[in-house]
Amino acid sequence: MEQEIQQGTSFIQNQTSAFRKHGSDSIQVFAPATVANVVCGFDVLGFAVNEPGDEVIMRLTDKPGITISKITGDDGRLPLHPAKNTVSVSVQHYLESIGRTDIGLDIELHKKMPIGSGLGSSSASTVAGLFAVKTLLGDETDVAKLLPFAMKGEEMACGNGHADNVAPALMGGFVLIRSYDPLDVIRLPHPKDLYCAVVFPEVDVPTREARQIIRKQINMKDAVTQWGNIAGLVSGLFMQDIDLIGRSMQDVLVEPVRSILIPDFYKLRELAMEAGAVSFGISGSGPSVFAFARNEEIARQITQKLQQHLTGLKIGSQAYVSTINDTGPRVIG
Missing domain, CATH: 3.30.70.890 (GHMP kinase, C-terminal domain)
Structure with a gap:
């Protein structure tokens, strides 16, 4: 299991390093849909799938603060106001935690999966945004540290900050949330041919x-x-x-x-x-x-x-x- 987690973490670190070397002021990130509960594991089990998913394009700007310039694929259902969108709210919490509220960010959200499908639509968007800002700023800390910020997005989206969608979307694989207080998330092995x-x-x-x-x-x-x-x-x-x-x-x-x-x-x-x-x-x-x-x-x-x-x-x-x-x-x- 440890090897499996290390492989997933190494992939993410390689992605981050590759982008930092590119030196761009913009980035485009995909985050996957998820299956939560997995029948018997209400609020404690979930896994990520390869498709569908959502995409976020994020750019550094000269003016401090977060703007959302475009949302596609939502039929006008999602708010452009940064205080009301799960992506920008989660990113704002992250920036506050690292003391970088001085920077400016513009976000485009491209919904590539159905809203209200039970496939973690809001969590895919949120995770894409958080991974984008983490990578854009060259933050090489463990990606799992983004989980509390992703849960803030879930709380806004559905009234409950559960992790069974955002944890697998963020960490990949099959995930168990052993505890919410304190937060304790475990990545589980699984048959590769499943x-x-x-x-x-x-x-x-x-x-x-x-x-x-x-x-x-x-x-x-x-x-x-x-x-x-x-x-x-x-x-x-x-x-x-x-x-x-x-x-x-x-x-x-x-x-x-x-x-x-x-x-x-x-x-x-x-x-x-x-x-x-x-x-x-x-x-x-x-x-x-x-x-x-x-x-x-x-x-x-x-x-x-x-x-x-x-x-x-x-x-x-x-x-x-x-x-x-x-x-x-x-x-x-």
Whole structure:
């Protein structure tokens, strides 16, 4: 596991060093979408995927302060005001922490993924912005130190500063948030040949509302079942045991409630499992759903079956197939 973390950190450091040598006053960064909760791990588990993701272009300016000059791909839904946008707010917190509020920054945000999809749209934007400013200023500290600032963006976006999207988007790979107070984040190993099939049904499931319908109290029997499944999933990741991963991905607490917000959720699960899925569940708060598969061909068959069914319901959809993304954000220009 340590080697895996070091490889991810080395990639990020190499990206940073390469940019510093370039000596430019602008940078373009991509940050990936994420699958949070991973069925049984509500608010404590998440992983990054290769696509989709968001892009940020950041430039140094002569006038101190942060401006947002352009946002594309959002249909006008996101604010340009720097005090109201998750990217600029997170970047401002970072600048304050390093005593660099004297500098000027201009930000362009290019949304390359659907908003409100359950794939960590706000976290991808925030992480891209934070990684951009860190690299632009030549800050070579551990990228994980950006996590508290990214969580500030999540708090603004959905009312809760959880880390199960921003941590994997920032650090790459499969991530466990062991504790929030104090913050303790652990990068987990995973089978390299594990594929993720994601389908986003184009219906609206706002994150705030999806959180509000979750039960505030649970009985001990359900809690014990959930603890066992989380432990089984983490064990399966360490042991590279895909069968154990699959049978551990069951949720008796959150999925039974949130599934009612997703059209034909249980039929989609049935179709995915018939197509060879190892497991199936809701990505984040939905409406996106995801399945693990043993290879790319099966993953693509799963997305095809799910999209065909949604088309029959007259619901548009978008699909993505990916391995787990171990690199997190990256400089693309």
